[in-house]
Amino acid sequence: MRMPPRKKVGIKDVSREAQVAISTVSHVLNGTAPISAEVRTRVLDAARRLGYLAERQTKATITALHTVLLAVPDDALPENEINLFSWTVLNALTRECERRGVRLVPLAGGGPLTAKRIVEAAMEASADGILLINDDRRELLHGISNAGLLTVLINGEDQEMKVDSVAPGNRFAAQMATDWLISRGHREILHLTWEGRTTITRRQDGFIDAFRANNIPRSGAHVLQAAGYEPKMGEDAIAAWLKDNDGPGDVTAIFCAADNLALGAMRALTAAGLDIPGDISVMGFDGVALGELVSPALTTVDVPLNQMGPEALHLLERRVLANDSERAAQRLELGCKLVIRQSVAAPRT
Template identity: 60%
Template sequence: MSKGEKVGMRDVSERAGVAISTVSHVLNGTAPISEEVRARVLDAARELGYLARRTARASVNAVNKVLLAVPQDALPDSDVNLVSWTILNALTRDCEARGVRLVPFTLSREDPVEAVDMAARAAKADGIIVINDDRSALLDAIGRSGMPAVLINGEDPNMHIDSVTPGNRFAAQKATKLLIDKGHRRIIHLTWRGRKTVDRRLDGFLDAFRDAGLPEEGAIVVMARGFEPQHGDEALAEWMETHPDLDGATALFCAADNLAFGAIRALKRAGKRVPEDISVMGFDGVALGELHQPPLTTVLIPLEQFGPTALDLLEARAKNGQTPRAAHRVELGCEVVLRDSIAVPKG
């Protein structure tokens, strides 16, 4: 075969001594083929350069420009948005590596829900990534657009678009179980309202009590008005005004590291030592937790994997074209990172 001449399946079939249909079945996985024949076909395809060319062709990006829709309150413009900052930083790096251009779009609750789709089409984007905004009306509008889209760190209850999120419920259950296994029987869960993902953490907290056969009155829920450190400080301080003895609680599980940072401030002002008087655990795994005093035990979310996973979902959706494809929801596993903020209860 002369240099530069295009290699096809026929050439592979002749080199391997099999039918063209057999080559097709081996390369596409469409029929059972013996290991000996499969190896012969793959060796021939590799020697002729056909396998490398086919792989390269399959890896060509179907998504080259993405509209990145981020709510105003998730923009990393302060030290309280470390989760968003980590997600966006990793996504930006992965887009650069793949040659994908990001077009930023700030989401405002005053905008019509069709604004994201209109912005994506105006930018001639191949897909949409939404971070943290899981309003049903917004996601329904994006789903109706027919454009490949992925929601990061949120849930689409109507299952119109793909999403990638932490395994919030199982992770919270795992964290609470660890506290229960250490002997804690009355545990405060400090959380806030407004996000489905955060609701799942409350679900997991309660699941752990049920699974352990413990009475649910030992699961004390305190609501903050938001996720920032001052919100955790305010909520716990206000609650302690009527529960100076912490209602017998020996552990505090916060739905976000930020809440834990604020709650620890409130505990210290009240003369409560961490972990001697009360254990404290967070959720997110932001870098500041390790530098806190005491270093914060937390649920570590693989935040840097959100971006690459979302891009993979977009690619798969774009390459699928108009062929029906169910919405995919990817939950990433989380780990508990043990540090000095938890201990066995006194007595």
């Protein structure tokens, strides 16, 4: 694995690009002399453009991390196409590690994760820290931190606020999605979800928040639990719901807690002869499914999956560098974006 021989950029290259002397660049970078705003901007822009700032930044932190243990529970393994979520996250993480020259030692398979297994694997690899994805059980976290190992959770949260974590801003994102439905005129909305971990219930919280924030009667917020997050389960849940209620009733929109569920729901709705979005609107969450390719294209919430891994790495670096157990644990929530396509319309009047 050899990088293209992109020769390192230095302060010299920046000075040429910005048309100033080498020393001037140094002065700008260190604030060791008065510099006019104009030149300062020119230099900084050049430095950024050439990737000098980024390189410098990388070099400063890279030091701390040599080997990182990546613990992946079986159900996050991207064995089936279903778990595109984890796959995307892990993929971006792997690439970032390669880029930075961090050795990533995976621990996966071989039955359920236990603190013992993780600690042993970390010792064996003499890892500087641990990244743990999709698993935030208390016993696990206790076991690991008792061994004095530094850990960052990806797509999880430590309720005891001892361990750093990165997760999507589920609650706000779900509220934003529901807000959008409400703004289109929907008042009776079904939230299709499943009994997942706390990070999934946050989406339900946000769904409810939106009703409160918009002063809409909470009686319009309906919740339906599917058996899991696979498309088939969403399909079954919606089919059963349609049957029980003899059609969608007052409900004019379905907000699904995952794109996969939304795909299943759309199948069930179409099978029941309902038009999307004419008769009923559907909204997803995650932005991983090929929502663009189904018909109608799925309106959804885009989660910045590609940024979760790198951010986790960054938290781990800072933790290793600081090496200060007094420092408060950090929980990082990444903002999500609405992706508006065709599966949502105003309700029939």
